[in-house]
Amino acid sequence: MKKSKVFGLLAVVATAFLLVSCGKKSDSSTSSKTTTITVGASAVPHAQILKHVQPELKKEGVNLKIKVFQDYVLPNKALAGGDIDANYFQHIPFLKQWNAKNKxxxxxxxxxxxxxxxxxxxxxxxxxxxxxxxxxxxxxxTPDYGRVLTIFKDAGLITIKKGVDITSANFDDIASNPKHLQFKHSYEPKLMPQLYKNNQGDAVVINANYAVQGGLDPVKQSVAIEKSSSPYKNIVAIRPNEKNNKAIKKLVKALQSKSTQDWIKKEYKGAVLPAK
Structure with a gap:
């Protein structure tokens, strides 16, 4: 009886040890398959598009967290400081200017x-x-000034000085302005829809993300809109040491996939255009 009890006790201990070991192995395996990344984004449409690809990324082993920013100042500071892994809110001319100003x-x-x-x-x-x-x-x-000038140039209202790179142009680069249009440029981007609704100025230039967020339809309600051939496509920005990050590569691949690009086209009805 004593031997039987001893063997029984040993069997229970061995089984418990085996279960604990298996449990630890399973947890380790699960955690190794999932990578969490945090991406900073403007509320509309960037955060919405990121949310759209979350389920797909989850299948790929990427836990995507989205941090929403309400301005154009903090997302790059947060990225450079390591508070987020990537951001998605800006175009290349904006990024180049930010890098130049902030080293x-x-x-x-x-x-x-x-x-x-x-x-x-x-x-x-x-x-x-x-x-x-x-x-x-x-x-x-200021990185949007070239876009504004292009719209007015294409409408035949102004001309631009020869040799000026339109992506870095400003209002001092206007060569001729027959109607003497007065360009006032001292307003926060997010305030532009409200200025329009309050009937301020004769015309108001508004970024599509703030227009949509403010309940406006850039396609149907605007008197002029930027052409789809514009070089101001919105990008995912990262720190250089993250360029080989597999999770971020999966994020970009999901965002650039045909299904996501088709969804963007359908969801925003021209107010946001696919890059590809």
Whole structure:
């Protein structure tokens, strides 16, 4: 009886040890398969698009966390400081200017979509209808100035000085302005929809993300809109040491996939355009 009890006790201990060992192995295996990354993004449409690819990334072993920012200042600071793993809110000219001003080295990991900047007016139905000395309200986001100038140039309202790179142009680069349009550019980007709704200025230039967020339709309500051939496509930005990060590569691949690009086209009805 004593031997039987001893053998029985040993069997129970061995079984328990085996179960604990198996349990530990399973937990380790599970954690090794999942990688968590945090991506900073503007609320609309960036965070929405990221949320769309979350289920697909989960299948790929990537736990995507989204941190929403309400401005264009903090996302790059957070990325450079290591608080997030990537961000998705800006175009390349903006990134280049930020790097130059802040001695940064953030890089482009891939283009996803274009938010066509548009001109809105409650007073005129066509950009060419603007009268002499009309006031055009523009945000203080200087990397967008080339986009604004291109719209007015294409409408035949201004010309640009020869030899000027339009992606880094500003209002001092206007060569001719027959109607003497007054470009006022001292407003926060997120305030532009409210300025338009309050009937401020003769025309208001609004980024598509803030237009959509403010309940506006850039395609149907604007008097002029940026062409899809624009070089201002929105990108995923990362630190240089993350360029071989497999989880981020999976993120970019999911965002650039045909299914996601088709979803962007359908979801935003032209207010946001696929990059590919």
């Amino acid at each position: 940064g080295n953030l890089i482009d990991a891939g283009a996803v979509h274009l938010e066509p900047i548009a001109v809105f007016s409650k007073k005129y139905k066509n950009l060419k209808d603007l009268p002499k000395n009309a006031t055009v309200l523009v945000s203080s986001n």
